[in-house]
Amino acid sequence: MVTQTSLTDQSPGRPRTGRPREGRIDDAVLRATAELLVEQGYADLTLTAIAERAGTTRPALYRRWPSLAHLVHEAAFPAVLTGPFESSGSTTEEIRSMVAGALAAFSDPVARAAAPGLVAAITADPSLHRALLERFASGALVGIEQPLLDVIAGAAFFALLLHPDDLAEEPTRSVWIDRITDLITEGTGT
Numbered sequence: 001m002v003t004q005t006s007l008t009d010q011s012p013g014r015p016r017t018g019r020p021r022e023g024r025i026d027d028a029v030l031r032a033t034a035e036l037l038v039e040q041g042y043a044d045l046t047l048t049a050i051a052e053r054a055g056t057t058r059p060a061l062y063r064r065w066p067s068l069a070h071l072v073h074e075a076a077f078p079a080v081l082t083g084p085f086e087s088s089g090s091t092t093e094e095i096r097s098m099v100a101g102a103l104a105a106f107s108d109p110v111a112r113a114a115a116p117g118l119v120a121a122i123t124a125d126p127s128l129h130r131a132l133l134e135r136f137a138s139g140a141l142v143g144i145e146q147p148l149l150d151v152i153a154g155a156a157f158f159a160l161l162l163h164p165d166d167l168a169e170e171p172t173r174s175v176w177i178d179r180i181t182d183l184i185t186e187g188t189g190t
Contacts, residue, residue: 028054033075042117069121076114096181102156
């Protein structure tokens with residue numbers, strides 16, 4: 001008998017049950033989610049539409065992700081955007097790299113489409129909040145102090161809410177990155 005499991009049932013110390021997941025389906029679902037987010041936004045996104053676009057079923061989605069918000073989170077912030085951070089040896093250059101990376105992650109069209117809905121979902125779902133923290137903490141944010149992360153991510157997220165079109169093009173983008181880097185490094189004494 002094959003049992004259906006969700007991500008919450010597949011914690012590291014727990015044996016997996018059922019058939020192995022097909023990476024092909026995961027990739028198709030994440031791609032479909034990203035495309036639909038950009039095309040129609042978070043508010044109009046449905047698991048049915050995602051399943052149809054990906055060529056799979058809603059039950060296949062529920063076996064992989066505990067909720068639509070969890071799926072959107074993974075599609076909007078793929079591993080390529082969340083890690084790992086490479087050290088350059090220069091504190092100022094590392095901070096500038098983190099600022100630029102945060103701005104790039106939040107300005108990605110999929111992340112921009114997902115962010116407002118994810119913010120609302122995170123406040124209502126503690127498991128989504130934990131998943132978000134774990135995803136970032138295991139990638140680019142390993143070893144970085146929480147207050148610094150808050151400042152960098154908060155600055156990028158808030159700036160994109162206030163003036164996304166201004167930060168989409170050079171030289172405005174680089175000027176903003178330099179200013180935030182200067183504020184942080186001057187404030188930390190580095």
